[in-house]
Amino acid sequence: MSTHLLVVVGLIAVALSFDFINGFHDAANSIATVVSTRVLSPGQAVIWAAFFNFVAAFTFGTAVAKTMGNGMIDISQVTFAVIFGGLIGAIVWDLITWYFGLPTSSSHALIGGYAGAAVAKAGPTVILASGWTKTLIYIILAPLMGLVLGLLIEVSIFWIFQRTSPLRVDHIFRRLQLVSAAAYSLGHGTNDAQKTMGIIAGILFTAGYLKAFTIPVWVILTAHTAIGLGTLTGGWRIIHTMGSKITKLQPVGGFAAETAGAITLFIASHFGIPVSTTHTITGAIVGVGATRRLSAVRWGVAGQIVWAWVLTIPMAGLIGAATFWVVRLFGAR
Numbered sequence: 001m002s003t004h005l006l007v008v009v010g011l012i013a014v015a016l017s018f019d020f021i022n023g024f025h026d027a028a029n030s031i032a033t034v035v036s037t038r039v040l041s042p043g044q045a046v047i048w049a050a051f052f053n054f055v056a057a058f059t060f061g062t063a064v065a066k067t068m069g070n071g072m073i074d075i076s077q078v079t080f081a082v083i084f085g086g087l088i089g090a091i092v093w094d095l096i097t098w099y100f101g102l103p104t105s106s107s108h109a110l111i112g113g114y115a116g117a118a119v120a121k122a123g124p125t126v127i128l129a130s131g132w133t134k135t136l137i138y139i140i141l142a143p144l145m146g147l148v149l150g151l152l153i154e155v156s157i158f159w160i161f162q163r164t165s166p167l168r169v170d171h172i173f174r175r176l177q178l179v180s181a182a183a184y185s186l187g188h189g190t191n192d193a194q195k196t197m198g199i200i201a202g203i204l205f206t207a208g209y210l211k212a213f214t215i216p217v218w219v220i221l222t223a224h225t226a227i228g229l230g231t232l233t234g235g236w237r238i239i240h241t242m243g244s245k246i247t248k249l250q251p252v253g254g255f256a257a258e259t260a261g262a263i264t265l266f267i268a269s270h271f272g273i274p275v276s277t278t279h280t281i282t283g284a285i286v287g288v289g290a291t292r293r294l295s296a297v298r299w300g301v302a303g304q305i306v307w308a309w310v311l312t313i314p315m316a317g318l319i320g321a322a323t324f325w326v327v328r329l330f331g332a333r
Contacts, residue, residue, distance in 0.1 A: 008209070019193065020229055021230060023050070033254035039254065048185070049188075049231050053188060057224035067273065077121065084117075086113040087114075104309060104312045111316075113316040113319060120321035120325060146279070146281060187264075256284070260287065264280045
């Protein structure tokens with residue numbers, strides 16, 4: 001095996017490692033609500049979510065992958081060292097935030113790490129404003145959409161079932177929450193696995209194995225397998241934060257939050273926008289909690305999460321840039 005091919009294989013392995021960690025780190029997004037409402041046990045929930053993470057490979061195309069791969073960074077300036085730096089920036093920040101139980105965005109960690117390494121290599125002109133504009137808008141818009149949709153769905157359910165006994169409502173939504181959890185996991189796999197697909201396609205394009213920037217079928221299947229396996233391991237520290245620390249959820253609220261999050265993710269994926277599944281479901285959970293009363297939301301915990309969100313892109317970017325400089329010291333470009 002040539003050195004060139006060995007480097008390509010190694011980078012793809014690192015990208016799939018990030019994809020696995022993404023599933024591990026963001027498993028809470030897909031299953032925290034269904035676990036906190038005790039509709040499924042943690043073991044059952046991760047299997048349910050992992051299955052639909054993989055099924056997403058056959059659903060919503062590759063628009064997000066193309067945005068991630070060549071829509072945010074000038075791909076002519078991308079080298080193996082840039083890609084490696086970006087992946088390490090994302091992986092390190094994900095592991096730090098997982099350790100502290102903070103539900104930050106793996107997507108934004110990858111975006112930040114990739115941008116930081118690219119800027120370290122070629123300067124700020126390497127950033128493509130068009131791709132960043134819609135992504136930055138959705139940093140604000142995605143949690144707001146989740147919040148508003150979660151609130152509206154919860155209120156609508158209260159109005160529709162106002163004459164139904166609470167026990168009957170609980171029974172109905174314990175079943176419906178299986179559907180909403182599946183839909184959210186489908187949206188999670190659709191949006192998040194595509195980010196890794198875009199990076200792997202960038203590796204293949206940079207290496208000269210792709211003549212045009214396309215996403216091979218084997219890349220799609222491999223990326224969805226990796227994120228599904230990561231979800232299967234579960235990120236229990238973050239699940240605790242998402243499922244019980246922000247607000248207390250019942251099956252009705254879990255259904256509303258997951259449905260709101262799924263709708264937001266499907267819309268973003270359709271338009272090729274790499275959004276944060278973490279931001280989306282957190283906003284939806286806050287919206288559902290606020291339907292009872294504002295004090296039902298633990299705003300101190302929510303504030304800590306927001307600070308972690310704010311820090312994600314710059315911190316992953318700094319780690320990505322530092323990794324690029326270290327790699328360059330050893331002669332890699």
